[in-house]
Amino acid sequence: AEVVGLTNRERAGAGLPALAVDARLTAAAQAHSADMVTRDFYSHTDPGGGKPWDRAAAAGADRRTVGENIACGQRSPAEVVEGWMNSPGHRANILKAGFTHIGVGLAGGGRAGTYWTQLFGG
Numbered sequence: 001a002e003v004v005g006l007t008n009r010e011r012a013g014a015g016l017p018a019l020a021v022d023a024r025l026t027a028a029a030q031a032h033s034a035d036m037v038t039r040d041f042y043s044h045t046d047p048g049g050g051k052p053w054d055r056a057a058a059a060g061a062d063r064r065t066v067g068e069n070i071a072c073g074q075r076s077p078a079e080v081v082e083g084w085m086n087s088p089g090h091r092a093n094i095l096k097a098g099f100t101h102i103g104v105g106l107a108g109g110g111r112a113g114t115y116w117t118q119l120f121g122g
Contacts, residue, residue: 002077003104003118007094010085014095022121025103028059029068029119033105036072036115044068056119063101063121067093072112080116098122 008018032046032055039047046055052068069090074080084090093099105117 003081003106003116004102006077006081007102007118010081010094016095016097017100019099019102019120022061022063022101022103024059024061025056025063025101025119025121026105027103028055028061029103029105029117030107031055031059031105032068032070032119033107033115033117036070036117037107037110040110042070042072042112042115044070052119056121061101061103061119061121065098065120065122067096067099067120069093069116069118069120071116072110072114074114074116084118093118093120096120096122 053066056066069084071080099120099122101121103119107115
């Protein structure tokens with residue numbers, strides 16, 4: 001919830017509407033974070049070739065556009081959102097006007113300790 005709040009604060013500062021939490025995007029984001037820990041990888045493409053839009057669709061999310069931010073090793077919601085905002089590609093996802101919904105996942109363990117996923121839909 002804190003990642004969503006911080007993300008929406010960034011959007012508000014840019015004059016954009018808040019993102020609504022979507023339970024299906026949340027399930028897909030959580031599953032991806034857990035999968036990165038379990039299968040020891042760090043990528044938007046899972047070892048089986050699945051992409052963010054595949055994960056969103058498999059979770060039942062009916063979104064026309066999908067975007068994803070991932071991060072690993074950050075110890076707090078503030079740290080991860082700050083990192084994403086300091087990265088042009090991640091920042092673009094957070095501030096994309098066409099996105100209306102969000103799901104966030106976090107899994108602990110693995111080499112980096114924490115694996116974060118933001119899954120956006122519009």
